[in-house]
Amino acid sequence: MDNAILRRRKREVLGGVIVLAALALLPLPIKDVYTQNLIIITVLFAGLAQAWNILGGYCGQISLGHALYFGVGGYVSTLLYLKAGLPPSLGLFAAFGVSGLLALPVGWPCFRLSGHYYAIATVVVGEIGYLLFLNWDFVGGATGVFIPFHGESWAQLQFKTAKLPYHYLVLAFAAATWLTAFLLEGSRWGFAWRAVKDDVTAARSLGVNIFSSKMAAAALSGGFTGMGGAIYAQYVGYIDPDSVLAGHFSILIALPAVLGGVSTLWGPLIGAAVLMPASELSRSYLGGSGRGVDLMLYGGLIVIVALARPQGLVSLFGRKDDHARIA
């Protein structure tokens, strides 16, 4: 790497530290739980979108089935807690492991497909997972699973009405996904992926074989998504197939990254920071009328951004496509 790239990466790290510190301080003056909740959901989805971005952005494999990893992660930590007594704080890592491993057999056959076919295959796999959980009595079937409240505890990640602990939990999660994306961006794999995205044939002729690194990206992406699912389950206190495995979740996970800018470090966060408040606030303050105005505004916003900034909102900040700079 030449000096320009090193300098740029140093700046990214500095930016990351500043944003992390800002987000750590952000909830301190905020007293109302509604806004706290909004920030938590936003940061969680920034992390999930970054996890998706690892596979869907950097690696170029558009997945529309990430609800599978999200849901499985939520179920793994919840069931380990309820059936085996494993505290959810450890269950998060189990969720990472299981969802990450699950991404391997999903990726194995699906990576042989390209473009639209791969995206469609992931939709189908996600739907299969949804139906399996819906009809599987051991995991609560369609009734879902309640997580009983046993008092405040970091080990069990349960807090009566406090929101701050969840805030730092999702912040740590989002920071971990960001750091992973940052490391991948500068790694040999990152260069190989960019080469393949630019021109598959040219990359192959130069001996770039990325199948194994694609599998690794799938595992990391799936693993982090599963971890996010475990946090979500613990935060909401109840999961059922409809609320964690349904197809619209796959879209919700991908949307912030797509809107904010794919294969960029800051796109997922910017996308989430725009989308989640827009969705929550419009629902809360306009949804009560029952006329769907909130959904129209939300949909309209996405259309406007897509038309005005097809490279994502991150391009507003004057950064060119990251890989164009590095390459």
Place this chain on the structure above:
Amino acid sequence: MKRRALLLSAGALAATGRMARAAEDVVIGVVYPLTGNGAAVGLDAKAAYEVAVDIVNGTHAPIPMLMGQGGGLAKLGGAKIKLVFADSQNDPQKARAEAERLITQEKAVAILGSYTSATGATISQVTERYEVPYLAADNSSPSLHQRGLKWFFRTSPHDEMFTQGMFDFFRDIGAKTGRKAKTVALFYEDSIFGSDSSNVQRKLAQAAGMEVVADIKYRAASPSLSTEAQKLKSANADVILPSSYTSDAILIMKSMNDIGYKPKAMMAQAAGFQESAFLAGAGALAEGVMSRSSFALDATKSRPAITPVNTLYKAHNNKDMNDNTSREITALLTLADAINRAGSAKPEAIRQALVATDVPGDQTIMPWKGIKFDASGQNTLGTPVMQQVSGGIYRTVWPFELAVMEANWLV
């Protein structure tokens, strides 16, 4: 010393201020899907709550039921109830966030909700943590009240009580006519609703000594149900127990008709079979179909409040009350009565008043025996009715004392 005196007098001022405004509104939060999937039900619920709150707050001729006299909450100096609606979009996470917002920002002293049981599950966790009562008007999953929650109350019967009613009806009608149903066929969609419903039916059929001769699960909203109709025909059970939504309900009636099969008896787990779209879509094929219901619009003789309340509801929403909207109105009246008896808008006082609730059935618009909560917060007197389609509308056939016609029992 001076500061303390000042504080004291400020406190006294505030107290008199509060007394002068004794009729301060009591805020109740209402969480329903008002957009997206489930919005149709949520909007009807909103209309139902608006009618109920007008009955409590407004001045009108007294309606012969709980809180039917109007004029606000008498024991709170005529205070009015103010409803704040929130949209859950039928998503458990959003329902949770909205309940939290209603309690912390809108200062709701109780929450009503919420149509689907998944949203009821998360709302009741929030209310438990904030120590505010949650009154489930229409969540019907039996698992909800079995979680040992202190702040959870449910006026509505749950699914097990509904299904128990069906089997009580089979027993009673068998004893009355001498023709006992011996076999049942289960027919249910692959959802939380279908699986819960069929699980209880399987259990209760066994307890009643009835044989399950067919156990058919199908993909909801299937394009074709002819294979399933064929299976039902070859099993030819005394009673078919379907758990389906509207389009599947119409389709299975047509599919059975296409292969020339007329079941001896069908007893539906409400849902699609109770919809007016089903009665219109299935037409003559619907004749004789039975369904459980928690509401009987035709029980006007034993429940004199039904006619005036339905008139108000119809004027507001241009349709008759149904299974859901009647339960929602009843939930609000029950809650208003508890707040009134508590004489206070403090959540703990309301909770204690709810625990002490004991309302006889004829003081409601429901065909229930009454409203009385057990230790888990479940209303144990919410007994369902069985209805049968006759002349294109559902008519109550059981319990016999509320029946408006004899059941056409062809087993």
